[in-house]
Amino acid sequence: MIPDTSTETVFTYGSPALKFGAGASDEIGFDLARLGAKRVLIVTDPQIAATEHPQRVAEQMAKFGVEAHVFDGVHVEPTDASLRQAIDHARGSGPWDAFVAVGGGSSIDTAKAVNLLTTNTGELMDYINAPVGAAKAPAQPLKPLVAVPTTTGTGSESTTICVLDVLSLKVKTGISHASLRPTLAVVDPALTVTQPPEVTASSGMDILCHALESYTARPYDSYDRKTPEQRVPYCGANPISDMWSEQALRLLCRSFRSAVRDGENVAARVDMALAATMAGLGFGNAGVHIPHANAYPIAGRVKEFRPPGYAVHEPMVPHGMSVSLTAPEAFRFTFSARPERHVRAAELLDPTADRPKDLADFLPAMLTELMQDIGIPNGIGGVGYTSSDVPDLVEGAMKQQRLLATAPRPVTDEDIERILVRSLDNW
Amino acid sequence: MIPDTSTETVFTYGSPALKFGAGASDEIGFDLARLGAKRVLIVTDPQIAATEHPQRVAEQMAKFGVEAHVFDGVHVEPTDASLRQAIDHARGSGPWDAFVAVGGGSSIDTAKAVNLLTTNTGELMDYINAPVGAAKAPAQPLKPLVAVPTTTGTGSESTTICVLDVLSLKVKTGISHASLRPTLAVVDPALTVTQPPEVTASSGMDILCHALESYTARPYDSYDRKTPEQRVPYCGANPISDMWSEQALRLLCRSFRSAVRDGENVAARVDMALAATMAGLGFGNAGVHIPHANAYPIAGRVKEFRPPGYAVHEPMVPHGMSVSLTAPEAFRFTFSARPERHVRAAELLDPTADRPKDLADFLPAMLTELMQDIGIPNGIGGVGYTSSDVPDLVEGAMKQQRLLATAPRPVTDEDIERILVRSLDNW
Structure with a gap:
C-alpha cells in the first residue's frame, strides 16, 4: 500500500510511560518491582546528591523490596571521560536490573550511556554517532531506565539521545537510538521547588x-x-x-x-x-x-x-x-x-x-x-x-x-x- | 515528598509507540525484526482476512526475515469461547516471538488475550476482572504486540484492556493490565478506505x-x-x-x-x-x-x-x-x-x-x-x-x-x- 508519491507520508512517535505529580517520586520502587527489578543503580550528580533527593528515592525503594545504590559521579555536561567513569563503575559493581536517573539532562544522559554499555558489549566510541564514532546499533535489549528530572527543562526523559563532549576532539556529539529512550519518566514538581x-x-x-x-x-x-x-x-x-x-x-x-x-x-x-x-x-x-x-x-x-x-x-x-x-x-x-x-x-x-x-x-x-x-x-x-x-x-x-x-x-x-x-x- | 492532601495529585500516562501514515503497514516486518522477532502470529477475523490486508502484512515480513502465520478465527465481539479457541491455536502452534493484530477492536483484543495466555500459565478465567474472574496479574512479561487497526474507531491499539462476553454468565467483562497495551500501533489510513x-x-x-x-x-x-x-x-x-x-x-x-x-x-x-x-x-x-x-x-x-x-x-x-x-x-x-x-x-x-x-x-x-x-x-x-x-x-x-x-x-x-x-x- 505504499502510496505513489516521492515524499514522505509516514511519521513515528515514541514516548516513555509517565507518572506526573507531587509525590510521584515516592513510588519508583513499586514501579521497578513491577518491572521485575531487584537491584537498581541510581545515577546522579554531586549537586543533586546534596539535595538528598536521590537518597530519598533510594530509601523508599527498600519498602518495595528493591535494593538501590547511588552513583553520584555524573559530570554536568557529560564528557566521554565522565561517561567512561560511570560505565566502569556500573560494570564493576553490577549486574543491575534497572537504572534510575535523578537530576537534569546530564544525569539522564549518563544513565542512558550506562544502560547501553552494561547491557551491550564494546566501548563508548562504538556507539557514538558517525563520523566521530562507529554509530553501532545495540545488539541486546537495554534494561528499564526510569528518568526523574529535577530541573524543568531537559526533556531528556523523553528523548532517545545522550549528548556528550568528546574531549580529545573538542566536539559535542551524541549517541542516538530508539532503545535509549527511558522506559518511565517520573515528573514530580515537588523536586523542582528548590531550583533557583x-x-x-x-x-x-x-x-x-x-x-x-x-x-x-x-x-x-x-x-x-x-x-x-x-x-x-x-x-x-x-x-x-x-x-x-x-x-x-x-x-x-x-x-x-x-x-x-x-x-x-x-x-x-x-x-x-x-x-x-x-x-x-x-x-x-x-x-x-x-x-x-x-x-x-x-x-x-x-x-x-x-x-x-x-x-x-x-x-x-x-x-x-x-x-x-x-x-x-x-x-x-x-x-x-x-x-x-x-x-x-x-x-x-x-x-x-x-x-x-x-x-x-x-x-x-x-x-x-x-x-x-x-x-x-x-x-x-x-x-x-x-x-x-x-x-x-x-x-x-x-x-x-x-x-x-x-x-x-x-x-x-x-x-x-x-x-x-x-x-x-x-x- | 507526598503532599499533605487527601486527594490525588498524581496521574499516569502510557501509550504504544506509533507509526502513522499511508504505507506504514508495509514496514511491520522491519519493526518486528528490530525487536528480535523471528516467528510471528498475525491475528485477524475472517472478514478482514478477505480484504487480504493480513496476507499482505504477512508477505512483506518475509523481506525482513520474519516468518509470519495468519490466524483468521477472531470472533467479532470476542467471547470466552472464541478467545479460548484463539489461545489454544496459538499455544498449539507456538512458540511465537511476537503478535500482530490486523483488524478492529475484536482482533486487537483477541491478540492481547493470546499474548497474555501464551506468555503466562493458567487459564483465561484467572486473568478476567473480578468478580467474574480472579483478576490475576501476569507474572511473566508479554511478547511484543503490534496493533494494526483497520477501522477508525476502536482505540484498542492504545488501551490496556481486552473486552469479552462470558457466554455462560451472559456478561460482558474484560481483562485489564498495563502489560496488555500494544508495543506499537501501526495506523495506515490506506487500510480504512474500503470501510463502508x-x-x-x-x-x-x-x-x-x-x-x-x-x-x-x-x-x-x-x-x-x-x-x-x-x-x-x-x-x-x-x-x-x-x-x-x-x-x-x-x-x-x-x-x-x-x-x-x-x-x-x-x-x-x-x-x-x-x-x-x-x-x-x-x-x-x-x-x-x-x-x-x-x-x-x-x-x-x-x-x-x-x-x-x-x-x-x-x-x-x-x-x-x-x-x-x-x-x-x-x-x-x-x-x-x-x-x-x-x-x-x-x-x-x-x-x-x-x-x-x-x-x-x-x-x-x-x-x-x-x-x-x-x-x-x-x-x-x-x-x-x-x-x-x-x-x-x-x-x-x-x-x-x-x-x-x-x-x-x-x-x-x-x-x-x-x-x-x-x-x-x-x-
Missing part, C-alpha cells in the same frame, strides 16, 4: 526553544520518502509534535514569568514541569534546529562566563541559556519558510500582544522582551563572545548537521554567521 | 464518544489519594488526556461528515485515523463512562437488529452505534458536573454553532443533529428496544461499575433508567 530563579529562567528558555523549534521544524511530509531503515527518531514537525508544542507554549504563557519570580508558586511549578514534559514529547519526535545547533559551540567554547545562581567551579554557559541567545535571530531567519507557524507561536505565547507591522519581528521581539524580564544575558556578547569569535562558532554550529537538517529552510555558513553576528547583543 | 459509509459512521461515533467521555470524565485530582498498588490505567481526566480529546474533536469537526459522505476522500480518512488514534490515547488513560457502560447491554442483549453495511450473519448492534445511542441523554445528565467542559466540547465540534438558551442542551442537540446526518438509528428504539426492555438494560449498565466510576457525578439505577427511557428515541 536563574536555573528556572535558563531551563525555561530550553523548554520554550524545544517547543518553538519543533513547532517550526521542517514538516515530516516535506522530506523524501524513507525506507524503514532510514527512519530516525526525529522525523520533523508532525500533527502529534505540533499538539505537544502548542500546549507547552500555552503553559509557558501562563506560568514562565511567575515561576521565575516566585519559586514557591506551586501552580506555576506544576505548569513548568508539565510544559517541560510536553515540549520534550514534542521535540523528542520532531527534532530541534538552529538555536540548538548554535548552542553546542556557545556552551562548548565558553571562555570566562560564570552564571549567577549555578554552583559551578568552572566557566560555563547553562544549556538553556546557550540555546536561547540566538533564538530571536534564528526565528527571524526561519520566518519566511513557515510564516503562519511563527505568528501562531507568538500568539500562543501572548494572546494579548498586538501584531507588529513586520510579522517576521513578532516572535523575535517577544523573545527578547521575555529574556530581559527573566534576566537572561544580552546575546552571545553577554556571555563573553565578540565578533572575532564568530567564525569559530559558525564552524561549531555547522558540525551539527543532524540538527540543521530539521530547520525549515536550508542553512549555510553565511546564514549562521549572520544569525550569530546579529545575536552579539539582542537588545 | 455505515461503518465509518458507527466507528466515528465511537471516536467521538471516546473523546467526549474522557474529556468530561471525573478529574484525576478529585479522587482520594491512591497508593501505587491502587493505581489503574484509567485515572480520570487529566491535562494530557484533555489535550488528546480536544484535538480529536477538532479533527472530527473537520472531517467526520466528509469521511462518511465520500470514503475516497483521503484527507478526511487521514483525519479520522488520526482522530481515532488521539482519542484512543486520551481515553486509554482517562477512561470512559456512561455511554460506554450503557453500550454493554445495548450490544449484548440485541434482539433482531441487523445493521446495514455490515456483513454479519446474526443480529448485532455495532459497538460505536451502541455507544452513541444514549450519548445525548448521558451528556445532558453529566452537564451539571462540569458545565464548562460540555460547552467547550460542543464549541470544538462546531465553532460556528450558536449557544442555545439552555446550555445543557448544547452538546446533546449537536450530537442528535450529527447522528441524523450520518444515518445512525434513532435511539435505542431504532435498534429494537422498547420501554419494557429498560429494566434489563439498566441492570446490565449498572454492572459496569469500573466505567461508571469515571462519570463526573455519581450514577444511580434511576439515573440510568431516565437516560435510557429518554433515549428510546433521540429525535
Whole structure:
C-alpha cells in the first residue's frame, strides 16, 4: 500500500510511560518491582546528591523490596571521560536490573550511556554517532531506565539521545537510538521547588526553544520518502509534535514569568514541569534546529562566563541559556519558510500582544522582551563572545548537521554567521 | 515528598509507540525484526482476512526475515469461547516471538488475550476482572504486540484492556493490565478506505464518544489519594488526556461528515485515523463512562437488529452505534458536573454553532443533529428496544461499575433508567 508519491507520508512517535505529580517520586520502587527489578543503580550528580533527593528515592525503594545504590559521579555536561567513569563503575559493581536517573539532562544522559554499555558489549566510541564514532546499533535489549528530572527543562526523559563532549576532539556529539529512550519518566514538581530563579529562567528558555523549534521544524511530509531503515527518531514537525508544542507554549504563557519570580508558586511549578514534559514529547519526535545547533559551540567554547545562581567551579554557559541567545535571530531567519507557524507561536505565547507591522519581528521581539524580564544575558556578547569569535562558532554550529537538517529552510555558513553576528547583543 | 492532601495529585500516562501514515503497514516486518522477532502470529477475523490486508502484512515480513502465520478465527465481539479457541491455536502452534493484530477492536483484543495466555500459565478465567474472574496479574512479561487497526474507531491499539462476553454468565467483562497495551500501533489510513459509509459512521461515533467521555470524565485530582498498588490505567481526566480529546474533536469537526459522505476522500480518512488514534490515547488513560457502560447491554442483549453495511450473519448492534445511542441523554445528565467542559466540547465540534438558551442542551442537540446526518438509528428504539426492555438494560449498565466510576457525578439505577427511557428515541 505504499502510496505513489516521492515524499514522505509516514511519521513515528515514541514516548516513555509517565507518572506526573507531587509525590510521584515516592513510588519508583513499586514501579521497578513491577518491572521485575531487584537491584537498581541510581545515577546522579554531586549537586543533586546534596539535595538528598536521590537518597530519598533510594530509601523508599527498600519498602518495595528493591535494593538501590547511588552513583553520584555524573559530570554536568557529560564528557566521554565522565561517561567512561560511570560505565566502569556500573560494570564493576553490577549486574543491575534497572537504572534510575535523578537530576537534569546530564544525569539522564549518563544513565542512558550506562544502560547501553552494561547491557551491550564494546566501548563508548562504538556507539557514538558517525563520523566521530562507529554509530553501532545495540545488539541486546537495554534494561528499564526510569528518568526523574529535577530541573524543568531537559526533556531528556523523553528523548532517545545522550549528548556528550568528546574531549580529545573538542566536539559535542551524541549517541542516538530508539532503545535509549527511558522506559518511565517520573515528573514530580515537588523536586523542582528548590531550583533557583536563574536555573528556572535558563531551563525555561530550553523548554520554550524545544517547543518553538519543533513547532517550526521542517514538516515530516516535506522530506523524501524513507525506507524503514532510514527512519530516525526525529522525523520533523508532525500533527502529534505540533499538539505537544502548542500546549507547552500555552503553559509557558501562563506560568514562565511567575515561576521565575516566585519559586514557591506551586501552580506555576506544576505548569513548568508539565510544559517541560510536553515540549520534550514534542521535540523528542520532531527534532530541534538552529538555536540548538548554535548552542553546542556557545556552551562548548565558553571562555570566562560564570552564571549567577549555578554552583559551578568552572566557566560555563547553562544549556538553556546557550540555546536561547540566538533564538530571536534564528526565528527571524526561519520566518519566511513557515510564516503562519511563527505568528501562531507568538500568539500562543501572548494572546494579548498586538501584531507588529513586520510579522517576521513578532516572535523575535517577544523573545527578547521575555529574556530581559527573566534576566537572561544580552546575546552571545553577554556571555563573553565578540565578533572575532564568530567564525569559530559558525564552524561549531555547522558540525551539527543532524540538527540543521530539521530547520525549515536550508542553512549555510553565511546564514549562521549572520544569525550569530546579529545575536552579539539582542537588545 | 507526598503532599499533605487527601486527594490525588498524581496521574499516569502510557501509550504504544506509533507509526502513522499511508504505507506504514508495509514496514511491520522491519519493526518486528528490530525487536528480535523471528516467528510471528498475525491475528485477524475472517472478514478482514478477505480484504487480504493480513496476507499482505504477512508477505512483506518475509523481506525482513520474519516468518509470519495468519490466524483468521477472531470472533467479532470476542467471547470466552472464541478467545479460548484463539489461545489454544496459538499455544498449539507456538512458540511465537511476537503478535500482530490486523483488524478492529475484536482482533486487537483477541491478540492481547493470546499474548497474555501464551506468555503466562493458567487459564483465561484467572486473568478476567473480578468478580467474574480472579483478576490475576501476569507474572511473566508479554511478547511484543503490534496493533494494526483497520477501522477508525476502536482505540484498542492504545488501551490496556481486552473486552469479552462470558457466554455462560451472559456478561460482558474484560481483562485489564498495563502489560496488555500494544508495543506499537501501526495506523495506515490506506487500510480504512474500503470501510463502508455505515461503518465509518458507527466507528466515528465511537471516536467521538471516546473523546467526549474522557474529556468530561471525573478529574484525576478529585479522587482520594491512591497508593501505587491502587493505581489503574484509567485515572480520570487529566491535562494530557484533555489535550488528546480536544484535538480529536477538532479533527472530527473537520472531517467526520466528509469521511462518511465520500470514503475516497483521503484527507478526511487521514483525519479520522488520526482522530481515532488521539482519542484512543486520551481515553486509554482517562477512561470512559456512561455511554460506554450503557453500550454493554445495548450490544449484548440485541434482539433482531441487523445493521446495514455490515456483513454479519446474526443480529448485532455495532459497538460505536451502541455507544452513541444514549450519548445525548448521558451528556445532558453529566452537564451539571462540569458545565464548562460540555460547552467547550460542543464549541470544538462546531465553532460556528450558536449557544442555545439552555446550555445543557448544547452538546446533546449537536450530537442528535450529527447522528441524523450520518444515518445512525434513532435511539435505542431504532435498534429494537422498547420501554419494557429498560429494566434489563439498566441492570446490565449498572454492572459496569469500573466505567461508571469515571462519570463526573455519581450514577444511580434511576439515573440510568431516565437516560435510557429518554433515549428510546433521540429525535
